Amino acid sequence: MNFRSQLILFAISFPTAALFVLAFGMPWWFLLLPIGFLLFHLVMGAIYIQRNFFIVSQNSLNTPEKKICLTFDDGIHPSWTPKVLDILLQFHIPAVFFIIGKNIPGNELILERMVNEGHEVGNHSHDHSFWFDLKSSAAMGVEMRDTNQKIEAIIGRPCTLFRPPYGVTNPNLAKAVHQSGMRSIGWSLRSMDTVAKDAGSLLQKLKSETKPGAIVLLHDRCQITTEVLTDYIEHCLSEGYTFVSLTE
Numbered sequence: 001m002n003f004r005s006q007l008i009l010f011a012i013s014f015p016t017a018a019l020f021v022l023a024f025g026m027p028w029w030f031l032l033l034p035i036g037f038l039l040f041h042l043v044m045g046a047i048y049i050q051r052n053f054f055i056v057s058q059n060s061l062n063t064p065e066k067k068i069c070l071t072f073d074d075g076i077h078p079s080w081t082p083k084v085l086d087i088l089l090q091f092h093i094p095a096v097f098f099i100i101g102k103n104i105p106g107n108e109l110i111l112e113r114m115v116n117e118g119h120e121v122g123n124h125s126h127d128h129s130f131w132f133d134l135k136s137s138a139a140m141g142v143e144m145r146d147t148n149q150k151i152e153a154i155i156g157r158p159c160t161l162f163r164p165p166y167g168v169t170n171p172n173l174a175k176a177v178h179q180s181g182m183r184s185i186g187w188s189l190r191s192m193d194t195v196a197k198d199a200g201s202l203l204q205k206l207k208s209e210t211k212p213g214a215i216v217l218l219h220d221r222c223q224i225t226t227e228v229l230t231d232y233i234e235h236c237l238s239e240g241y242t243f244v245s246l247t248e
Contacts, residue, residue: 046133049167049186055174057164058246059186061213066241068210070095071187072220073124073163076107083226085113091233094118094245097220098163098185101126101147108154115155120245122161122185123147132165133173140176148180161185161246185246187217193225203228207235215246 045053052059061067070088075081075097088095097114099121104111114121125132126143135143144162151159162182164173169184177184189209196202202224210216218225236243 046168046170049164049169049184050188054169054171055177055184057169057184057186058215060188060215061244063213066212066239067244068212068214068216068236068241069244069246070216070218071098071122071163071185072096072218072225073098074103074128075099075220076103076110077221078107078110080223080226081107081110081220082113084220084229085110085117085119087226087229087233088119089117090230091237091243093233093243094120094248095243096120096122096161096185096246098122098124098161099147099151100124100128101143101150102128104147104150104154111151111154118245120161120247121151121155121159122163123151123159123182124163125165128165133168133170135172137172137175137179140173141179144176144180144182148182185215187215189214189216191216191218191225193219193222193228196222196224199224199227203231203235206232210236210239210241212241 042053045051049057050059061069070093072081072084072095076099081097084095097119099111101123111121123144124147125140126147132140132143148159160182162177162180163185167186188211189206191202191206193202196205206216206228218229233243
């Protein structure tokens with residue numbers, strides 16, 4: 001159920017609850033039920049990008065075939081991003097890197113390498129601030145444009161993919177993305193590599209949750225990701241999976 005549908009349902013349910021309170025002597029807290037229902041779904045819609053609540057995102061490849069897409073957030077990291085690129089090059093696998101704009105200066109050669117080796121590059125905001133989701137749509141748009149300008153100055157073509165920081169969405173972001181002309185990208189498999197402590201457990205999670213059409217969320221700023229990436233790729237290949245980019 002999308003944002004508009006939720007508002008329509010609330011517009012119907014709240015007067016109905018008020019009628020029950022007035023006509024049938026229901027307790028006053030009965031009015032809180034539709035409010036609580038709406039707030040619950042607003043929060044769930046905001047933090048789970050897969051619900052397509054405020055904005056429609058591509059969260060999978062929409063195919064029954066054994067194809068998956070590897071995506072990496074929060075780069076560019078001067079040490080771990082090149083290591084990820086080395087592994088991908090070893091297997092000749094394309095991936096998508098969602099880059100934070102402020103990380104580009106000083107790492108331009110790594111960005112060039114991404115493109116030269118056949119990877120796609122997306123926008124992951126400029127600062128990736130915890131407060132990004134509280135900004136106005138105009139302020140969000142400024143971050144997105146600044147990052148696009150930095151990316152496009154290096155790769156020589158427009159950046160068309162955007163991944164919301166933390167995967168959180170809201171009406172302001174929906175407006176900013178719409179005005180940018182970019183496409184919002186989510187995921188279907190969240191590795192949780194940013195909080196993983198044990199490489200073996202992380203690898204097992206990835207193996208067990210990989211499904212046809214998966215868009216896999218990883219982070220090229222994490223050392224532990226580089227520790228499991230080779231084994232994960234080899235496992236997927238042995239299971240008959242192929243790796244594709246979002247464009248494919």
